[in-house]
Amino acid sequence: MDKEAERWWSKDTVAVVTGANKGLGLGIVRQLAKEGITVVLTARDATRGNVALESLKSQGLHNVNFHPLDVASQESILALAEWLHKTYGGIDILINNAGIINLDKDVTFETVKPVLDTNYFGVKNVTKALLPLLRDDTPGGARVIVVASIYGQLQHLENKDYVKTLSDREHITEDFVDSFVNHYLKDVVDGSQKEGGWPNWTDWVNSPVGRPAETYSVSKVAVIAYVSALHNTLVAQPGSGKKINVFSCCPGFVATDINNNTGTKTVEEGADTPVWLALHSPEEGIGKFWADRKVVDF
Numbered sequence: 001m002d003k004e005a006e007r008w009w010s011k012d013t014v015a016v017v018t019g020a021n022k023g024l025g026l027g028i029v030r031q032l033a034k035e036g037i038t039v040v041l042t043a044r045d046a047t048r049g050n051v052a053l054e055s056l057k058s059q060g061l062h063n064v065n066f067h068p069l070d071v072a073s074q075e076s077i078l079a080l081a082e083w084l085h086k087t088y089g090g091i092d093i094l095i096n097n098a099g100i101i102n103l104d105k106d107v108t109f110e111t112v113k114p115v116l117d118t119n120y121f122g123v124k125n126v127t128k129a130l131l132p133l134l135r136d137d138t139p140g141g142a143r144v145i146v147v148a149s150i151y152g153q154l155q156h157l158e159n160k161d162y163v164k165t166l167s168d169r170e171h172i173t174e175d176f177v178d179s180f181v182n183h184y185l186k187d188v189v190d191g192s193q194k195e196g197g198w199p200n201w202t203d204w205v206n207s208p209v210g211r212p213a214e215t216y217s218v219s220k221v222a223v224i225a226y227v228s229a230l231h232n233t234l235v236a237q238p239g240s241g242k243k244i245n246v247f248s249c250c251p252g253f254v255a256t257d258i259n260n261n262t263g264t265k266t267v268e269e270g271a272d273t274p275v276w277l278a279l280h281s282p283e284e285g286i287g288k289f290w291a292d293r294k295v296v297d298f
Ligand SMILES: NC(=O)c1ccc[n+]([C@@H]2O[C@H](COP(=O)([O-])OP(=O)(O)OC[C@H]3O[C@@H](n4cnc5c(N)ncnc54)[C@H](OP(=O)(O)O)[C@@H]3O)[C@@H](O)[C@H]2O)c1
Pocket: 018, 019, 020, 021, 022, 023, 024, 025, 043, 044, 045, 048, 069, 070, 071, 072, 097, 098, 099, 100, 118, 122, 147, 148, 149, 150, 250, 251, 252, 253, 254, 255, 256, 257, 258, 259, 263
């Protein structure tokens, strides 16, 4: 994949991937493991995680370990952080990949909450818990990648005030992103998503995913914004002595369970951009949204 001179990583490099028992997560683990990196494959279900681990071992990839992680559970997140600390001391790469879509046509608090808890709060809580473990001596800086989606581009939001504020990438704050998500949740409870200018699910019936994706879209807007906000926070922290490069990206439309395997890219193709960002960490694109190895519009 890369010229030897660019290879800063080795078997001592540690990467953690969430939601990695199948789909893109498993593809990302496989590509990183093929590079010789030590990879921690995490999954919320230990059986599914271990089956995935064994499948990699049967392909000759023995530099992968498994640890359980439910990104929607703070207890599970803290248990992973403690285990990583004890086992490796620190990590170099975190890839937040776990994600779900709401299959129900009813957009209610009950159907929306798990999507936001996984796709937004899960990413944020995992990242916060593992930030202290990111090493200060990773060449070029430690890396945090968030697998988002083009469904999170601002063109899908009708609320022009949010579009204006979120477009101002250098001033987005983590508190503002929280308030954006909580406002959406409140509008769902009040049944006022249309007045709130949120992506209207009726627009999504004919979308490639073939079913309503309002909440998914909001959650992906939120994580793309969170990556910019986190970058702003990290840059503003003077003298922390640690360089951490954060990126969000879309893998493309990939054939996995999330879209009933209707995607047009293979998992290996979809894993390419998140893995490339993790390995190359392009300085000019830190905090930004990527697809096909290029910065694209939020
Ligand atoms: N496929 C695409 O076309 C596409 C396009 C854009 C973005 N994405 C994004 O890519 C990421 C991966 O999706 P995918 O396409 O690979 O879908 P997938 O095959 O359905 O995989 C999703 C993974 O996330 C895991 N997961 C769900 N909730 C979790 C939780 N609470 N804790 C830990 N893991 C959890 C799932 O575990 P279980 O097996 O236990 O459910 C599974 O391993 C998602 O963030 C998705 O939004 C995908």
